[in-house]
Amino acid sequence: MPNDQASSKDSQIPTNLRLLMIIEEVVKRGVSVRPVDLIDVIELPKPTIHRLLQTAEAEGFLQRDIDGRSYGPGDRLRALAINTMSSERVRTARLAILKGLTEEIGETCNLATPDREGMTYLDRVETKWPIRVQLPRGTQVPFHCTASGKLYLSSLRSNTLTGVLSARPLEKLTEHTITSPETLRDELAKTRQRGYSTDNQEFMTGMIAIGVPILSPNGRLLATLSTHAPVMRCSLDHMKEFLEPLRLAAKKLSELNGNQ
Incomplete structure (x- = not known):
């Protein structure tokens, strides 16, 4: 039976x-x-x-x-997701949003998605300034010391985050890199509360960044939208003035993803 x-x-x-x-x-x-x-x-x-x-x-x-x-x-499913998001029709509309944002704030803008070992740049539009950091599409950057990566970590459940932070030592890339899991947890709690993340020369000396999440209709983090600039041109406090246009662009990107 x-x-x-x-x-x-x-x-x-x-x-x-x-x-x-x-x-x-x-x-x-x-x-x-x-x-x-x-x-x-x-x-x-x-x-x-x-x-x-x-x-x-x-x-x-x-x-x-x-x-x-x-x-x-x-790996195969993640590659499928990236290829789907990179389809020509979707990417054309996405790049138009990124270009408009870059022109408005005057700095390079990046779209990144989480991968197994770090955040992968799905798309980016470069600033017209001659001094800029070159991180081409497809570049993978660490979770713990980048604006995009800290946004992703802040979205994880507590037990999952514990597993990530305890898997290996946090690599020190600059004198400002957070290498203490406890200190990073505090930073991620602030990120979660305020809804944006920062990179204060933690990934590269002389470079700062700020990022906001791109969310699905049910509030899950799909990707991150961030901008970065050299400290000789822009301070972190000044960069926070970009939050409103960043959030507006993130909302458009979220709606674009929902209409696929």
């Missing part, structure tokens, strides 16, 4: 949709997901859920977490 019930339940969802639905649910949750978390949502038997998760892991779309039981996005 139980086998008949499982078989009936298993047949309710078309075979070619099952794996896609599981991947969709993992991405939607934004945290590592255990097989038991998917059973009630996907409404497939436990053995089927396990088999589909193992298939997605083997093909690189999902990746098993450190606990050995839960799953998160794999």
